[in-house]
Amino acid sequence: MARGRLLTAGLAACALAAAGAVRAHHSGAMFDTQKLVTLTGTVRLFQWANPHCWIQLYAPALDGKMVEWSVEMGSTTELYRSGWRPHTLQAGQKISVVVHPARDGSPGAAFVSATGEDGAALGKVLKTVAQ
Amino acid sequence: MIRTLAVLLAAALVVSPAHGARNSQRRVQAFAKLPDWSGMWETASSKVITNPAGTGGPGFAKANQLWGNSNPPFKPELEAQYRAGVHDAAAAAAFANSFKGCGEGAVQLEKTFPFVMDSPMVFEVTVTPEQTLLTFDHGEIRYIYTDGRSHPQQDDLWPTPMGDSVGRWHGDTLVIDTIARTAGPFVLDSSIGLSEQAHFIERMRMIDHNTLEDQLTIEDPQRLATPWKLTFRFTRATDLDRMIPYDCEADRNPIVNGKMIIRPPEAPAQPAGAH
Numbered sequence: 460m461a462r463g464r465l466l467t468a469g470l471a472a473c474a475l476a477a478a479g480a481v482r483a484h485h486s487g488a489m490f491d492t493q494k495l496v497t498l499t500g501t502v503r504l505f506q507w508a509n510p511h512c513w514i515q516l517y518a519p520a521l522d523g524k525m526v527e528w529s530v531e532m533g534s535t536t537e538l539y540r541s542g543w544r545p546h547t548l549q550a551g552q553k554i555s556v557v558v559h560p561a562r563d564g565s566p567g568a569a570f571v572s573a574t575g576e577d578g579a580a581l582g583k584v585l586k587t588v589a590q
Numbered sequence: 591m592i593r594t595l596a597v598l599l600a601a602a603l604v605v606s607p608a609h610g611a612r613n614s615q616r617r618v619q620a621f622a623k624l625p626d627w628s629g630m631w632e633t634a635s636s637k638v639i640t641n642p643a644g645t646g647g648p649g650f651a652k653a654n655q656l657w658g659n660s661n662p663p664f665k666p667e668l669e670a671q672y673r674a675g676v677h678d679a680a681a682a683a684a685f686a687n688s689f690k691g692c693g694e695g696a697v698q699l700e701k702t703f704p705f706v707m708d709s710p711m712v713f714e715v716t717v718t719p720e721q722t723l724l725t726f727d728h729g730e731i732r733y734i735y736t737d738g739r740s741h742p743q744q745d746d747l748w749p750t751p752m753g754d755s756v757g758r759w760h761g762d763t764l765v766i767d768t769i770a771r772t773a774g775p776f777v778l779d780s781s782i783g784l785s786e787q788a789h790f791i792e793r794m795r796m797i798d799h800n801t802l803e804d805q806l807t808i809e810d811p812q813r814l815a816t817p818w819k820l821t822f823r824f825t826r827a828t829d830l831d832r833m834i835p836y837d838c839e840a841d842r843n844p845i846v847n848g849k850m851i852i853r854p855p856e857a858p859a860q861p862a863g864a865h
Contacts, residue, residue: 485690485843488683489850506855508840510692515855529842529852536712536727536834540827567852 485510490559490569496521498528498568499555505548509534514548514573516556520566530558532570542582554581620719625762625795627715627722630827631802633708655820656708660777662808663816672780690850692728693841699778702751703771704790704806706730707822714833715802722757722764728836734766741769749773749786766792776808785812800826 500518514530532538548554553576558568573581613621634654664672676682691700691709699705706726716723724732734755741747741754753771757764768790774783788810797803802824809817842853 485850489852504855506840509836510690510838510841511843513842513855529854531842531852534727534836536830536836539834540829561852565852 487559487569489561489563489567491562492559492569494560495557495571496560496568497555497557498530500528500553502548502550502552502554503527504550505545507535507538507545512538512543514554514556514570516554518556521560521564526566528558528566528568530556530568530570538582547581552576617719624717624719624759627717627796627802630712630714630830630833631824632712632827633710633822633824654708654778655822656705656776657778660779662777662780662818663814664782665813665815668782668813672782675780690841690843690845692838693843696838698751699775700728701730702774702776703732703753703768704808704820705776705778706732706752707804707806712827712830712833713824725833727833734764736764741767753790763793763795766790766794768792782813784808784810787812797823800828802826 498516498518500516502514503517504513504515506513506515512532512535514528514532516528516530517525518528520526520528532543533541554573556568556573557571559571561567575581659676662672690696700709700711709726709728711726711728713724713726716725718736720735720737722734722736724734726732730752732752732755734757736757736759739756741756747754747770749770749772751772753768755766755768757766759765769788770786771784771788771790773786773788775781776784776788788808791807791809793805795803804822804824806820806822807817808814808820842855843850844853845851
């Protein structure tokens, strides 16, 4: 572990809080959580994996040019708890995704929510485990 | 020859105490006396980030007591070093842009005790008469032996990230004693680490059907001026029916030049606009 990395973590909590979207795996500092952008496009790949699931989505960039977005989601456990499954998305599927865009302007983003072509929220209705 | 082998095999089956063994009445009775903590539990920070679909929100840092503004009662000679660190805003911002829990370049705090008790994870509790297991969804396991044993002798003991834990049941409260935790950082807002002499005492109990509480006291005469007392509360996760194996094999957030980036997926991309 880089000693300097932790040594410099002094105000990490403040920075983390300001970042807003913070994940189990890493901070959300690279994303602008003050911005919400809706991407409407076509799924190229739904990557069901850890530490994060990803949606690769063909959709217009903020300047209107068609690009491939990398939309970062939670871990498989986090998504499973939210009703997502490995086959929730298929290549070629048309969806709209609300995201926090990357601060550096690259076509990367943090997932917030998604809907299908019919406007219905993606993911199953959550079940409750009997206790 | 064959007859001899058959006789030997039959004899082995007859004398083998494990073959077909059932739990003794004594063990069954011991089980019956234990509280039922079975199920999935989540830390306070996990509860924040899991809504919705892993996207976090304000309040995450507040949910963690070991992440920021932790204010451990450091000895006076370490206090200034701690304060200097927490006031270095630029460094903190850089850290926030590079922190990750696993994968290349990751800070390994998430895999250490007591940080694991305050990380955004779900864990499963298994209580048996001999031990209590806390199995975390990122793969870490705490083994807490409750069969009356003491910690291993000095020659048989060496530091590990989770330390060595033994427990005693005091009614429905599990009192856990942990030693031999690898020296090193224990809070996210400082590099000042605990020593190998750190001693941890926990009192874990169920507050109600959906809440587990863990009162933790950290003693380290080499680093702390006084014992540090923390209380963690865990909520029953009712939307998870099993533990799902976790790995970091698809980590797409490498740290490049001190900054976290997004790496493209390994699958070859088609030209943009192909659909």
